[in-house]
Amino acid sequence: GAxxxxxxxxxxxxxxxxxxxxxxxxxxxxxCFRERLQEALREHYKHHWFPLAPSKGSGYRxxxxxxxxxxxxxxxxxxxGLSHERLFQLLPSELTLWVDPFEVSYRIGxxxxxxxxxxxxxxxxxxxxxxxxxxxxxxxxxxxxxxxxKNYNMMTVSS
Numbered sequence: 001g002a003x004x005x006x007x008x009x010x011x012x013x014x015x016x017x018x019x020x021x022x023x024x025x026x027x028x029x030x031x032c033f034r035e036r037l038q039e040a041l042r043e044h045y046k047h048h049w050f051p052l053a054p055s056k057g058s059g060y061r062x063x064x065x066x067x068x069x070x071x072x073x074x075x076x077x078x079x080x081g082l083s084h085e086r087l088f089q090l091l092p093s094e095l096t097l098w099v100d101p102f103e104v105s106y107r108i109g110x111x112x113x114x115x116x117x118x119x120x121x122x123x124x125x126x127x128x129x130x131x132x133x134x135x136x137x138x139x140x141x142x143x144x145x146x147x148x149x150k151n152y153n154m155m156t157v158s159s
Contacts, residue, residue: 003101004042004049010104010118011063011097012037015073022090029080036076041099044072054101054122063097066110 016034019025025033041063048057063070069084077087097106104118 003051004045004099006120007099007101007104007118008038008041008045011041011099014097014104014106014117015063015091018091018095025080025082025090033076033080033082036079037072040072040076045099049101051101051123054103058098058100061099063095063099065091065093065095067093 012034015037016030019033020030045061048060050056063072065073065088069087073087073091074084077083082090092108094109094112095106098104102120102122103116105114105116107114
C-alpha cells in the first residue's frame with residue numbers, strides 16, 4: 001500500500017547512501033540496489049504494518065547488520081553482484097534501522113545514539129518516543145565504528 005511508501009523509500013535511500021559514500025559502486029547499480037531493496041521491504045512488511053499501533057511488529061521490521069548481513073540487504077545487493085563479504089567492507093559492521101509507521105530511525109554501533117531519518121505526525125497527534133536521545137546524530141559517522149582500519153567520510157543525513 002501507499003501507506004508505507006515514504007518510510008520504505010527513506011530506509012532504502014539511507015542504505016543506498018551508505019553504499020554510495022563507501023565508493024566504488026556505479027550510480028546505475030546503486031539505483032538498481034535501491035529499487036530491489038524497496039521491493040524486498042514492501043514484500044517483507046506487507047502483513048506487518050500497523051499504523052494504529054506503530055511499534056507493533058517493530059522487531060520484525062528492524063533491519064540489522066551485526067556480524068550477520070541482513071537478508072533483505074543481502075538479497076538486494078546480490079542482484080548487483082555484491083557479496084556479503086563486500087557489503088561488510090562497505091557498510092557499518094553494526095547498523096540497526098527501524099522502519100515503523102510514521103518514523104524511520106537508525107543507530108550505528110551498539111551504543112550509538114538513535115537518529116531519526118523520517119518522522120511524520122501520527123493521526124491522533126501523540127508522539128511515540130521521547131525526543132531527548134536524538135541530539136548527537138552528526139557525530140555518529142565519526143565515532144562508534146567497530147573497525148577503525150577503514151576510513152569513512154562524513155555524511156550528512158539530509159537529502
